[in-house]
Amino acid sequence: MAQVRVTVDGVNYADDVEPRTLLVYYLRERLGKTGTVVGCDTSNCGACTVHLNGRSVKSCSVLAVQADGGEVTTIEGVARDGNLHPVQEAFNEHHALQCGFCTPGMIMQAIDFLGDNPDPTEEEVREGIEGNLCRCTGYQNIVRAVQGAAQKMKPGAHAETPATAGVGQ
Amino acid sequence: MTAVAEPGLEVGKARVRKEDARLITGRTRWTDNIVLNGMLHIAMVRSPVAHGTIAEIDVTAAKEMPGVVAVFTGADLDAEQGGIPCAWPINGEAEQPRHVSIAVDKVNFAGEIVAIVVARSAAEAKDAVDAVEVDIDAIDPVLDMDDALTDANVIHAGLGTNKWVTFPFDSVGAGTTSGQTADEVIAAAENDPDSVVVKRTWRQQRLIPAFMEPRSVVVDPTGEQLTVWSATQVPHVLRTMMSMVLGLQEHKLRVIAPDVGGGFGGKLQLTPEEILTLLVARKLSRPAKWTETRSESLVSAHHGRDQIQTVTLAAKKDGSFTALKFDVKADMGAYFGLFTAAIPVFGAFIGPAIYKLPAYAAVFTDVFTNKTPTDAYRGAGRPEVTFAVERIVDEMAVELGRDPIELREQNWIKHDEFPFTNAGGLTYDSGNYEAATEKALALFDYAGVRREQQERRESGDPVQLGIGISTFTEMCGLAPSRLLGALGAGAGGWEHAAIRMLPTGGVEVVTGSSAHGQGHETAWSQIVADQLGVPFEDIEVLHGDTQVSPKGMDTYGSRSLPVGGTAVVKCAQRVVEKAKKVAAHLLEASEDDLEFTSGRFGVKGTDKGVTIQEVALATFTSHNFPEGVEPSLDSEYTFDPENFSFPHGTHLAAIEVDTETGRVHLRKYVCVDDVGSVVNPLIVEGQLHGGLAQGIAQALFEEANYDEQGTLVNGTFVDYTIPSAADLPSFTTDRTETPATSNPLGVKGVGEAGTIASTPAIVNGVLDAVRHLGVTQIEMPTTSQRVWRAIQDAKGRATEETPVDTHSPGAGLGSIDPNNPQGEVQ
Numbered sequence: 001m002a003q004v005r006v007t008v009d010g011v012n013y014a015d016d017v018e019p020r021t022l023l024v025y026y027l028r029e030r031l032g033k034t035g036t037v038v039g040c041d042t043s044n045c046g047a048c049t050v051h052l053n054g055r056s057v058k059s060c061s062v063l064a065v066q067a068d069g070g071e072v073t074t075i076e077g078v079a080r081d082g083n084l085h086p087v088q089e090a091f092n093e094h095h096a097l098q099c100g101f102c103t104p105g106m107i108m109q110a111i112d113f114l115g116d117n118p119d120p121t122e123e124e125v126r127e128g129i130e131g132n133l134c135r136c137t138g139y140q141n142i143v144r145a146v147q148g149a150a151q152k153m154k155p156g157a158h159a160e161t162p163a164t165a166g167v168g169q
Numbered sequence: 170m171t172a173v174a175e176p177g178l179e180v181g182k183a184r185v186r187k188e189d190a191r192l193i194t195g196r197t198r199w200t201d202n203i204v205l206n207g208m209l210h211i212a213m214v215r216s217p218v219a220h221g222t223i224a225e226i227d228v229t230a231a232k233e234m235p236g237v238v239a240v241f242t243g244a245d246l247d248a249e250q251g252g253i254p255c256a257w258p259i260n261g262e263a264e265q266p267r268h269v270s271i272a273v274d275k276v277n278f279a280g281e282i283v284a285i286v287v288a289r290s291a292a293e294a295k296d297a298v299d300a301v302e303v304d305i306d307a308i309d310p311v312l313d314m315d316d317a318l319t320d321a322n323v324i325h326a327g328l329g330t331n332k333w334v335t336f337p338f339d340s341v342g343a344g345t346t347s348g349q350t351a352d353e354v355i356a357a358a359e360n361d362p363d364s365v366v367v368k369r370t371w372r373q374q375r376l377i378p379a380f381m382e383p384r385s386v387v388v389d390p391t392g393e394q395l396t397v398w399s400a401t402q403v404p405h406v407l408r409t410m411m412s413m414v415l416g417l418q419e420h421k422l423r424v425i426a427p428d429v430g431g432g433f434g435g436k437l438q439l440t441p442e443e444i445l446t447l448l449v450a451r452k453l454s455r456p457a458k459w460t461e462t463r464s465e466s467l468v469s470a471h472h473g474r475d476q477i478q479t480v481t482l483a484a485k486k487d488g489s490f491t492a493l494k495f496d497v498k499a500d501m502g503a504y505f506g507l508f509t510a511a512i513p514v515f516g517a518f519i520g521p522a523i524y525k526l527p528a529y530a531a532v533f534t535d536v537f538t539n540k541t542p543t544d545a546y547r548g549a550g551r552p553e554v555t556f557a558v559e560r561i562v563d564e565m566a567v568e569l570g571r572d573p574i575e576l577r578e579q580n581w582i583k584h585d586e587f588p589f590t591n592a593g594g595l596t597y598d599s600g601n602y603e604a605a606t607e608k609a610l611a612l613f614d615y616a617g618v619r620r621e622q623q624e625r626r627e628s629g630d631p632v633q634l635g636i637g638i639s640t641f642t643e644m645c646g647l648a649p650s651r652l653l654g655a656l657g658a659g660a661g662g663w664e665h666a667a668i669r670m671l672p673t674g675g676v677e678v679v680t681g682s683s684a685h686g687q688g689h690e691t692a693w694s695q696i697v698a699d700q701l702g703v704p705f706e707d708i709e710v711l712h713g714d715t716q717v718s719p720k721g722m723d724t725y726g727s728r729s730l731p732v733g734g735t736a737v738v739k740c741a742q743r744v745v746e747k748a749k750k751v752a753a754h755l756l757e758a759s760e761d762d763l764e765f766t767s768g769r770f771g772v773k774g775t776d777k778g779v780t781i782q783e784v785a786l787a788t789f790t791s792h793n794f795p796e797g798v799e800p801s802l803d804s805e806y807t808f809d810p811e812n813f814s815f816p817h818g819t820h821l822a823a824i825e826v827d828t829e830t831g832r833v834h835l836r837k838y839v840c841v842d843d844v845g846s847v848v849n850p851l852i853v854e855g856q857l858h859g860g861l862a863q864g865i866a867q868a869l870f871e872e873a874n875y876d877e878q879g880t881l882v883n884g885t886f887v888d889y890t891i892p893s894a895a896d897l898p899s900f901t902t903d904r905t906e907t908p909a910t911s912n913p914l915g916v917k918g919v920g921e922a923g924t925i926a927s928t929p930a931i932v933n934g935v936l937d938a939v940r941h942l943g944v945t946q947i948e949m950p951t952t953s954q955r956v957w958r959a960i961q962d963a964k965g966r967a968t969e970e971t972p973v974d975t976h977s978p979g980a981g982l983g984s985i986d987p988n989n990p991q992g993e994v995q
Binding site: 025028037038039074076079084092097098122129130132 | 190192382429433462861863894
């Protein structure tokens, strides 16, 4: 057994794990963070994407012990103070999900991608999320949602602010 | 005080989905999330051999592994396991080969279950799988349908042949056309200088549904009812079928489909794993869970398509079609699933598509091979025939030197000819192919793209341009029960709804169709909001649990809205009828003097009125209630459709082919679909997008390949190349609306339209780009390599086969050499 100390969605955990335990199984089976899911066994689908120390990782490709001392954010931890993250909102507004199985990973990847590229073209979005597979949507509305979220997340843009108060363009 | 709905209709509004709230925050209920007290974990040991007899399975070492509770083989479970039947065998007289859940003495495909490990954790169960020693004496596998049909090597000895059935449809025999049969017309046309006959043979490659959520089953045997959670499209079908197969009392079985992550037909099944998880849980008297890995899913969950189609179209030289014939061999794989035998045949009736045909025939031959069983995959029978028709019409246009749109228009059913009974015997209630096509041509700039195509041809541009066309129709709203009965199906095609009016104003809508991504919660809420005049937000849609929704026929065949949605409408009308009696009593008025608008019963010509929620409360208390009236507004309705519904549309693709590399680039995709009236345009557009992606993927990317030993060689997401965002363009989608006349909503169904329509559009476009170079055929998927080879062949240049060892697993799309599909076998 190996010990792992990790902060997940703002809560500190210390657990003994088998060294071979993948981060995704630690999250799901030990911490009950079942919002993060497993979609394949070859790191292709991205359904298990979370943030480790602020960057997106496929949590099926990270050992739990590699997250030791780190900070993990899952889909369950991106809403703050009861407010959805703009990317979550955009997925709803643009009908960017159907069955919803790929959605947690897709949202986590989109958040990370927008951190690197806050104003992406359609082409850039498509390439930025190509490591995350979706079988339902044909991706079109996911692309729209990511671009829509980018507009909302621009400095000075606040979705809640009335238009008269000067919404960022 | 309860709210009254805002005036204005909900139906037709682009409502964002109410079910998203949980899905975007991770508050999900996938089957694999379920943890029960004392739950055991199951892992399956699967045959690595496609065909063979089991010599020995040694489980001794596996039983000693840490955490292992039990190991079972076929011998341990055979007395209880029964056989999985085909519910629509087509050939009702023959005895079906037994489909065992766990092999007993013989294996018939690589991936078949041969042993089950049960352990305290999933990891321990998987570890112990490797310790089970399986000794199988291999027999030559039967992999090719023509080989299979020689019966030199029979897979199911009891059946005595690899051919299950030949299903012939002949329009003269069926009475849908008169005069000569298709065979006679074609034979005469071959010797007629004023006629043209075009005959082609195409392959519908084997595909894998590849829903994103791997299948999972949890069984709890500890309650009064045995409870099964399963990632299934069909909880009701599952309950009934499991009871029949295992001899259980149906009322002692509860089936729950919690959140289900996609299906596309792939979860329309009674699976061996569901049966075995139940047997194990019952034997050990403890809850048990099985969750598959992706690789396990790709090899063992049923596959789709896999046909060889020979298609013949005869026409007069003026372009009018005189006969169409299909001769199809369909690969069943090793065993029957729920609808395996019927899937190809389902296409027979819609085969004439949008065309007026004086003679039509279709022959389907179902063949067993040593491969994973096939069954429903998005479109199920209709994509195959639609591909055949839309491809052969393009071939005929080439033969006659006609514009392919113009030739279609000459032969299609005109909008003023509906209702129209096609040569397959289906009566199309409504449609307007002219309107959809005109809109699509304008959006696409058909003339402009044709001009550019001509310019590129003339300039010898290395990147050539093609236009792909598909003017499809399909049959949705599965299905009129009497028709299913006449075709030998084991069940009806109705759907059930129930509505409960709660005393505090809320409404519970119970539906028998079982959503797994389609957005029923939102769409059904919109329908009920209009019917009852209650706010969208006050409606809760319940489904997927046989204890909550005891009656249903579930979700497949684009049936939910035309059949299930209609049941909801009719059920709501019953609620209003009941409420009207109570309202009349409360208002001291005659029922005839009441009018019901926006959720309120008003006395005509006065301002007196009462809302339906107030009636619900009055019904709850029943203090002041009309005599002789049952104190309940709650209602049920079971709707059985009288006809199918027939969506149609015109799809156009602009396709660039790099003639130097063979690379295919889908530059533009325009589709105008007529799915009838629309409840939620946002959801409809989403369904189309997803459908398009899967149909396009068949044309360009996907194929399940077997090596000569019968091993699936692209059984991971590394090699089974479902498209990513970077592989697809944005689509231009639009609609025309010709309401269906067969249901009160005027809806037709939209789940499969994009998939059915798009595959031939893409292939027609690829060929159109390179046909002037002499290319006449490219197999699907039209990978760069296949296109390049076809161009080289047309130039008379020999191409060398790519050596097997240059194949690189993990290289992504197109990494499988189509001529050496085995790739690197480990």
